[in-house]
Amino acid sequence: MIQTIRNAWKVPELRGKILFTVFALLIFRVGAAIPVPFIDTETLRTYIESQSASIFGLLNVMSGDAFAQATVFALSIQPYINSSIIIQLLTIAIPALERLQKEGGEEGKKKLEAITRYATVAIALIQAFGYYTFLRVGSNGTSLLTMQGVWPAIVIIAAFVAGSAFLMWLGEQITEFGIGNGISIILFAGIVARGPAMVSTIYSGVRGWAAGLDAASYQVMHPVFIPFVIIGMLLLVAFIVFITNAERRIPVQYAKRVVGRKMYGGQSSHIPIKVNMSGVLPIIFAQAIATIPATIGMYVPSAQVKGSGWNTFLSIFDPKGWVYGIVYFLLIVLFSYFYNTIQFNPIEVANNLKKNGGFIPGFRPGKPTSDFLSKVISRITMFGAIYLGVIALLPTIVGNIMTFFKSSAGSSLGIGGTSIIIVVGVALETVKALEAQLMMRHYKGFLE
Helix, strand or coil: CHHHHHHHHHCHHHHHHHHHHHHHHHHHHHHCCCECCCECHHHHHHHHHHCCCCHHHHHHHHCCCHHHHCECCCCCCHHHHHHHHHHHHHHHHCHHHHHHHHHCHHHHHHHHHHHHHHHHHHHHHHHHHHHHHHHHHCECCECCECCCCHHHHHHHHHHHHHHHHHHHHHHHHHHHHCCCCHHHHHHHHHHHCCHHHHHHHHHHHHHHHHCCCCCCCCCCCCCCHHHHHHHHHHHHHHHHHHHHHCEEEEEEEECCEEECCEEECCCEEEEEEECCCCCCHHHHHHHHHHCHHHHHHCCCHHHHCCCCHHHHHHHHCCCCCHHHHHHHHHHHHHHHHHHHHHHCCHHHHHHHHHHCCEECCCCCCCHHHHHHHHHHHHHHHHHHHHHHHHHHHHHHHHHHHHHHCCCHHHHHCCCCHHHHHHHHHHHHHHHHHHHHHHHHHHCCCCCC
């Protein structure tokens, strides 16, 4: 990876793209530190950090702590991601959008992008209004706004929507003039920005242990856990890289055809099927649903009273408990199958192979081929879903182990399996994009 960046830096055009991307990310981080007016950011940050098990914790991780600080980029690029997923699902449900995607060509692609942008603004408006409502109601009935009224509401909602729309535009600029994949790079930068906070948490935990603080009231970490955390994260990254690049290659043979005096076909190829075809989306969907009880409990005063019905119910779905872990894992498996079914259509692939004179050795074209592909996809999806479930639950397991040994800082490291998968995936995609551009510029062709 480092060698690829060095080689890219030597090419003037690629060096300009890298500098443009770095400058765009600098703008993103500056905007992520500019607070929106009329909000008590200190109280908000403390409250969001205490509710890390709710949906707010997930939004805060994805925004690089901008959500907890109520900055201009508090919504980050979540509205755009949600809009893209919704439009992708609607292209399957609505025939007009499906025709626009498959038969519209470049013009159809531009229309879908325009629809996605409009949907992004609409979703950002809804999320901004919901965030303002939360700030107005506040924690335990105490408002987090420094000024009430219509004007503060307009300013807060407009600032959040404008920040999200600007990040969408900035991501498109990185894709066009930078090193590509702008939206993912912005998400990558937001997650990586939490790295210093994680180091600070470990340092504070070690100091708390040295001072003899109580692990039940303070963040404490025994120094012996530090090498295990570092080695464990390195092994986890290596494992994620291996699974991300892993694929099942199904051989395909194309029959020979004689057209006039020429013979076409006869070559061998393969269908690459990724082990983790759905990426990190199943984890995001599952986490959003699994945190619904904790999110609802934030708005119920009796949930904070021990022995009450709500408090007992929420204790069952405690993110550190086994009930939450089982539900979380099953949801990941469910969404993995759902998303892979949308992405890969065995019947369509089998029909395309049949039209082009291709076949999988040992299987007749048509239904036998689609049945074989369905069986392969089902097995691979199960392995990929188990992989995602283990990665998603690993931080919780490690946190419980550290808590058992009276090291409470383990549950507050600020980075989880979802974040690591996103960071590693975006890093690999960026390196591949740079390598492709380097190969294009160093290819001499047949004339030299």
